[in-house]
Amino acid sequence: MPSKRYxxxxxxxxxxxxxxxxxxxxxxxxxxxxIAQVDREKCVGCGKCARECPAGTIELRxxxxxx
Amino acid sequence: xxxxxxxxxxxxxVTPIYLGLGFFNILFAWLGMIFFCLPLxxxxxxxxxxxCNRYCDRGxxxxxxxxxxxxxxxxxxxxxxxxxxxxxGFLVFFFLMFFQMLFTTYLVGAGAKxxxxxxxxxxxxxxxWHWAYHGTLFAPWVAQFAFGFYSIMLTSTLIxxxxxxxFKPRTWCVFCPMGTMTQLLCTLRSGKxxxxxxASCSGxxx
Numbered sequence: 001m002p003s004k005r006y007x008x009x010x011x012x013x014x015x016x017x018x019x020x021x022x023x024x025x026x027x028x029x030x031x032x033x034x035i036a037q038v039d040r041e042k043c044v045g046c047g048k049c050a051r052e053c054p055a056g057t058i059e060l061r062x063x064x065x066x067x
Numbered sequence: 068x069x070x071x072x073x074x075x076x077x078x079x080x081v082t083p084i085y086l087g088l089g090f091f092n093i094l095f096a097w098l099g100m101i102f103f104c105l106p107l108x109x110x111x112x113x114x115x116x117x118x119c120n121r122y123c124d125r126g127x128x129x130x131x132x133x134x135x136x137x138x139x140x141x142x143x144x145x146x147x148x149x150x151x152x153x154x155x156g157f158l159v160f161f162f163l164m165f166f167q168m169l170f171t172t173y174l175v176g177a178g179a180k181x182x183x184x185x186x187x188x189x190x191x192x193x194x195x196w197h198w199a200y201h202g203t204l205f206a207p208w209v210a211q212f213a214f215g216f217y218s219i220m221l222t223s224t225l226i227x228x229x230x231x232x233x234f235k236p237r238t239w240c241v242f243c244p245m246g247t248m249t250q251l252l253c254t255l256r257s258g259k260x261x262x263x264x265x266a267s268c269s270g271x272x273x
Contacts, residue, residue, distance in 0.1 A: 012149055012150075012151075014154075014240060014241055014246055014247075014250060015116045015119065015120075015246075015250050015253070016116075016119050016120070016126065016237060016240035016241075016246060017116065017119060017120030017121070018130075018237050018240070020120065030115070030116060030120055031257075032114055032115060032253055032256070032257040033110060033114060033115040033116035033117075033249060033250060033252075033253030033257070034250065034253050034254050034257055051141075052235070053235075054144055054234070054235040054236070054237045054238045054239075054240050054241050055144065055149050055240075055241050056143050056144055056146075056149060057149070
């Protein structure tokens, strides 16, 4: 059963990779050195990446019903 | 969760070694050119921020101090510090100071100025550092560049440490000039970043 929340990356991402290192499910990667990208299928919304992000650009969002 | 450690996970040691070597002989400051060139080369030819993501010794050093050793307050980075205006403003300022340092090196090389055997902290405070210069086989401008470059490296490390303590361990990464520059290069190379939420299709990777 998928989690209720997932991590979403905002436009102020600096692509430092801090979130990649702390993600327990390896659900985050850096897209071509530009922005962090979250695999929503893998993400369980634990929030570790959001706490680690120095740019404060990761937020947890509720999944849409049926998504 | 314990991930398998790789050799590059220990690169944090490079930061204290580099600063330590420069304390005894300023010419070691030239090694810092590696930290300048490598990220740019990786961004230009590899199109990624692999240096920041994996090999940055300073980032690892700040993570170690702020994370594992819990020296950071872990408070959110101030909003103004996260803005593009501040990031790019700091990049421009950093470049201006860098070119000023190059100009001073040129003046020493041309014989118009004596070598300044000091380290300039925060681009303002002159700290005596004469014990690290013993007179060498190299021209004076080589040592002058080393003093200037070491000043930049020491100042940026100190700023990184200050914001690490005050905010998050890697707050420095938010406005690190090298990080800003490499991200800019990657953006120019790859075009517009994908819109948030497209990760599941992975179409951009094909």
